[in-house]
Amino acid sequence: MTQRPxxxxxxxxxxxxxxxxxxxxxxxxxxxxxxxxxxxxxGKRFEExxxxxxxxxxxxxxxxxxxxxxxxxxxxxxxxxxxxxxPAHAEYxxxxxxxAAHAVExxxxxxxxxxxxxxxxxxxxxxxxxxxxxxxx
Amino acid sequence: xxVKLWGTRGSIPSPGPETIRYGGNTSCVGVTLSDGSLxxxxxxxxxxxxxxxxxxEPTRLHILLTHLHLxxxxxxxxxAPVFRPQTEIVIWGxxxxxxxxxxxxxxxxxxxxxxxxxxxxxxxxxxxxxxxxEWEIGPARIRxxxxxxxxxxxxYRIDDGDSSLTYIPxxxxxxxxDLDRLEDDWISGFALARETSLxxxxxxxxxxxxxxxxxxxxxxxxxxxxxARRTGAERTVLFHHDPMHSDxxxxxxxxxxxxxxxxxxxxxxxxxxxAERVEYELPVRAPxxxxxx
Numbered sequence: 001m002t003q004r005p006x007x008x009x010x011x012x013x014x015x016x017x018x019x020x021x022x023x024x025x026x027x028x029x030x031x032x033x034x035x036x037x038x039x040x041x042x043g044k045r046f047e048e049x050x051x052x053x054x055x056x057x058x059x060x061x062x063x064x065x066x067x068x069x070x071x072x073x074x075x076x077x078x079x080x081x082x083x084x085x086x087p088a089h090a091e092y093x094x095x096x097x098x099x100a101a102h103a104v105e106x107x108x109x110x111x112x113x114x115x116x117x118x119x120x121x122x123x124x125x126x127x128x129x130x131x132x133x134x135x136x137x
Numbered sequence: 138x139x140v141k142l143w144g145t146r147g148s149i150p151s152p153g154p155e156t157i158r159y160g161g162n163t164s165c166v167g168v169t170l171s172d173g174s175l176x177x178x179x180x181x182x183x184x185x186x187x188x189x190x191x192x193x194e195p196t197r198l199h200i201l202l203t204h205l206h207l208x209x210x211x212x213x214x215x216x217a218p219v220f221r222p223q224t225e226i227v228i229w230g231x232x233x234x235x236x237x238x239x240x241x242x243x244x245x246x247x248x249x250x251x252x253x254x255x256x257x258x259x260x261x262x263x264x265x266x267x268x269x270x271e272w273e274i275g276p277a278r279i280r281x282x283x284x285x286x287x288x289x290x291x292x293y294r295i296d297d298g299d300s301s302l303t304y305i306p307x308x309x310x311x312x313x314x315d316l317d318r319l320e321d322d323w324i325s326g327f328a329l330a331r332e333t334s335l336x337x338x339x340x341x342x343x344x345x346x347x348x349x350x351x352x353x354x355x356x357x358x359x360x361x362x363x364x365a366r367r368t369g370a371e372r373t374v375l376f377h378h379d380p381m382h383s384d385x386x387x388x389x390x391x392x393x394x395x396x397x398x399x400x401x402x403x404x405x406x407x408x409x410x411x412a413e414r415v416e417y418e419l420p421v422r423a424p425x426x427x428x429x430x
Contacts, residue, residue, distance in 0.1 A: 001321060003328040006283035012323060013313030114234045114289075115269060 005118040007111050008032065021124040027117050029054030029082055041124065043097025061094035064101075068093075077108035078122035085110050085117060091127060103127040138277075138297040138419045139169040140335060144183020145411035147307070147341050147355070147377035148208050155383035160413025162186065163208040164306050164377060166337060170297050174275035178293060178304045179203055183413065184212035196223050199274055201267075202230035203306060204290035205241050213242070214251050224260040231281075231289040232266035239264040267291060285309045285325040286354040294329040300419035303333040303370070306377045311360035312352060316367060330368035334419050337411065338364060340375025343390065358394060365408065366401050373398075376411040 003009075008026060012033045015022040021038035025031050031052040039045040042060055052060065055073055063071045073079060077088035087109040093101050108122040144162030152161035163181030167190075170176065175191075175198040177184055184200075198218065203209060218224040230238045242264065243255045255262070267281045277297040284292040284305055292305035303326075310316060310325040321327050330336050340361040342350055347357035355377065356364070365373040375394060378387060387410055395405035 001328050001331065003282050003325065004322050006285065006325060009314075009323055009325050010285065010312075017313055114232055 004032075005111075005113070005115070007113050007118045011111060011119075011121055015121070018123075023057075023078060023122045023124075024119065025054075025057075025078060025082060025122075026119040027082070029079065031057035031060075032119070038124070041094075041096055041102065061096070063092040063094050065092055077106045078120050081108035081110045081122070082117060082120040085112060094124075138171060138295070138300050138302060140302055140337075140417040140419065141167040141169075141187075142183075142337075142374075142376075142411050142413055142415050143167055143187045144179075144181045144212070145376055145378055145413050146181075146208075146380060147339075148380050150182045150208075150211075151380040155385070158384040158412060159378055159382075159387050159410065162413060163211065164203075165212060166304060168295060168302065170275045170277050170295075172275045174277070175199070176201055176274065176277075176295070179209045179306065180213045180216065181208050181210070182212045182215075185215045185217075186414075188215075188217035191218060193221070197225040198227075200226060200228045201279070201293055201304075202228065202238075203292065203304070204231060204286065204288055205245075206288070206307070207245065209307075210242060210245055214246050214253060219258050219260045219262065222259045222261075226260050226262045228262065228264050229267050230264070231283070231291045233289050237264065238266055280329060282326060282329050284329075285312055287352075290354075292326045292329045294333065297419075300334040302335045302337070302419065303330040304337045305329065306337060306339055307354055308339040308364075309352070309354050309356055309360070310364055311356065316360055316363040321367070324364070324367060326364070327368055330364070330370055332369045332371070334371050335417055336365055336368065336370035336373045337376045338373060339377045340394070340410070341377050341379050343393075346379075358390070358397065362394070362397055362401060362408075365398075366403065371407065372417075373408045374411045374417075375408070378411070 015035045019037050021041045022035050024033040034046050058073045077090045080088045089107050091105050093103050105125045110120045111118045144165040145160050146163050150161055150163055162183035164179040165181045165183030166178040167187050168176040175195050177200045246255050271278050271280045277295050280294045281291040284290055286307045295302045305326050339356045341355035342357045344357045344359045391410045398408045399405045
């Protein structure tokens with residue numbers, strides 16, 4: 001058994017203390033943690049779900065664009081942040097487990113270390129337009 | 138493998154009548170491998186005594202630095218073997234994106250902080266960044282991992298034959314986390330310490346002191362015990378004593394540690410506070426006090 005990269009451990013510990021939904025993926029794109037606030041948004045705690053493979057976790061919240069079209073996995077900010085090694089930002093609509101739609105802004109950034117990329121973090125914010133993040137459509 | 142504690146104190150040397158029994162020198166542990174190869178873990182002020190103890194031997198040794206905080210390197214310029222031309226010293230340490238290991242150490246061994254410069258040291262000294270993978274020194278396999286502390290910091294595991302030593306003197310694995318709830322691979326330092334023969338681990342603070350020192354990079358007793366229990370270390374030595382902790386204080390702290398370890402289901406004899414010049418021979422379990430400090 002090997003230890004997770006320390007940067008991921010510290011990121012998880014920080015995210016655990018945040019009230020903002022936050023997601024953590026490793027360098028392979030595997031979703032390795034999301035915090036309690038994200039669990040409330042999704043309707044399922046991370047401890048219940050466990051890690052989710054790359055290409056699979058996007059479907060957890062089914063992001064849609066303004067016209068209601070699904071956003072391809074490769075276009076998600078967290079995916080591009082890890083892939084390109086640069087921060088990424090987007091606005092889209094997600095569906096929580098109860099079917100409610102939430103308009104969110106997502107900021108993602110890669111975790112870059114002396115040993116290269118170790119993964120990335122995405123933080124979700126309700127859009128300013130809707131205040132509580134509830135989508136109008 | 139023989140292990141001898143030459144400096145057990147954290148932060149700053151703390152000599153005086155109130156620190157005689159546990160010692161006032163900062164971090165340094167001497168390790169003699171099964172083939173006689175010598176390692177020094179960290180180069181705090183305790184390494185000066187190690188150097189004096191060595192006499193004219195050996196001609197080759199390795200110094201493994203966990204990090205470059207002053208209490209872990211301040212003895213380097215006072216380590217007698219560095220002033221002998223026949224000595225070959227390899228200094229291992231963490232890489233940093235900022236500067237090489239040599240350049241970072243040279244900030245201390247240079248004017249105005251030091252009367253000598255690294256380039257003036259008579260010994261044959263080289264500096265190596267610890268690889269991410271396991272490597273060998275003599276008969277031992279050496280492994281490192283980045284651990285939770287301030288700045289680039291490593292823990293070490295040394296496997297020699299059937300015994301192993303894990304050295305994580307500066308460590309705050311419980312920062313922002315409940316060690317009893319995390320999965321093994323999410324615990325800083327876990328893989329290094331897993332079922333190790335001897336764990337030398339940070340135990341700087343009491344639980345009541347810790348709230349005023351969260352994020353300083355050191356463990357309260359609660360987390361040191363939880364880490365030792367989770368990793369299944371056979372014997373644990375609590376290290377890096379706070380400079381404000383007198384011998385009498387540490388005596389009481391030791392009693393508390395043993396009682397709480399027993400309450401967790403552990404053998405009270407398997408946990409103790411580090412004391413300068415105490416020696417351990419692995420895999421022999423019982424510690425042997427050689428020369429009280």
